[in-house]
Amino acid sequence: xxxxxxxxxxxxxxxxxxxxxxxxxxxxxxxxxxxxxxxxxxxxxxxxxxxxxxxxxxxxxxxxxxxxxxxxxxxxxxxxxxxxxxxxxxxxxxxxxxxxxxxxxxxxxxxxxxxxxxxxxxxxxxxxxxxxxxxxxxxxxxxxxxxxxxxxxxxxxxxxxxxxxxxxxxxxxxxxxxxxxxxxxxxxxxxxxxxxxxxxxxxxxxxxxxxxxxxxxxxxxxxxxxxxxxxxxxxxxxxxxxxxxxxxxxxxxxxxxxxxxxxxxxxxxxxxxxxxxxxxxxxxxxxxxxxx
Amino acid sequence: xxxxxxxxxxxxxxxxxxxxxxxxxxxxxxxxxxxxxxxxxxxxxxxxxxxxxxxxxxxxxxxxxxxxxxxxxxxx
Numbered sequence: 178x179x180x181x182x183x184x185x186x187x188x189x190x191x192x193x194x195x196x197x198x199x200x201x202x203x204x205x206x207x208x209x210x211x212x213x214x215x216x217x218x219x220x221x222x223x224x225x226x227x228x229x230x231x232x233x234x235x236x237x238x239x240x241x242x243x244x245x246x247x248x249x250x251x252x253x254x255x256x257x258x259x260x261x262x263x264x265x266x267x268x269x270x271x272x273x274x275x276x277x278x279x280x281x282x283x284x285x286x287x288x289x290x291x292x293x294x295x296x297x298x299x300x301x302x303x304x305x306x307x308x309x310x311x312x313x314x315x316x317x318x319x320x321x322x323x324x325x326x327x328x329x330x331x332x333x334x335x336x337x338x339x340x341x342x343x344x345x346x347x348x349x350x351x352x353x354x355x356x357x358x359x360x361x362x363x364x365x366x367x368x369x370x371x372x373x374x375x376x377x378x379x380x381x382x383x384x385x386x387x388x389x390x391x392x393x394x395x396x397x398x399x400x401x402x403x404x405x406x407x408x409x410x411x412x413x414x415x416x417x418x419x420x421x422x423x424x425x426x427x428x429x430x431x432x433x434x435x436x437x438x439x440x441x442x443x444x445x446x447x448x449x450x451x452x453x454x455x456x457x458x459x460x461x462x463x464x465x466x467x468x469x
Numbered sequence: 470x471x472x473x474x475x476x477x478x479x480x481x482x483x484x485x486x487x488x489x490x491x492x493x494x495x496x497x498x499x500x501x502x503x504x505x506x507x508x509x510x511x512x513x514x515x516x517x518x519x520x521x522x523x524x525x526x527x528x529x530x531x532x533x534x535x536x537x538x539x540x541x542x543x544x545x
Binding site for chain 2 (some may be wrong): 348379384386
């Protein structure tokens, strides 16, 4: 097998192991969700074609290591028939990670698995200048580490204060982790500096009377994050997006921007260092205005 | 006299466990005063709301707060 063949196999999720002739086969997992039927098939596949073990990856994926080169085709066929996809590697849109979101988690503000599925359907394995990772956190607790991804999404709950039931007790101000809530009983007001609000909902949860209620829920977008050798955190871009469709449109526009301006072997964050974040924001907003 | 429960020395989940024990000792619609630290505010108040009790008053602004809690009355 020559280098070109190895490269092609790698793109298709079959990674050459240290020991010649063996491969670790990456599977297609979206947001860490697998059915028990898929798990049974993976177990069977690891027994038959590997060494009876799997590796759980850092991005909620599964790999079957120790698969001999001459078993790759049979393994792939077996997985296909069992409803388990084979993964991707190389310069492509990678595994989309997600938490369990608002349908399962009490803290969830958005339906992270649904967004992960949508992004996966549209972009998984599609070519881009360099690896491109998308991670979706359902709320400000950020279990999926949005800022470590090329594009990260984080759920957001906007607090909305109404005077009627407020007793100016000060609890909202006390519990706010970013100290953007100010209670001034003298003026009969509670002000929220929304630009510094992380949308955690603590003030809403803690309010004894319900005066601090839930405004809109939405999606915060972070761009250009990565880990690896030189880690850097993604930067917040755009305002809070209000709909699932807007979130998908923003991600689509960011991928398009990366294709247009990214260089081979350059991560999205490095592209943004050259172009500046405002260039991305303008591009995304123009795209979104066109599609909506 | 309104009973006073001091949970300033406790951490979650004992904070709310003690509040529940305190509420168990009083009758519905009666009141319990709870003295707690700022870090316990959110969890204690949200748990009280979730179980239908009412926080009728909050006193204090820095570090330590006093909650006046009215026990829920399911019959009402």
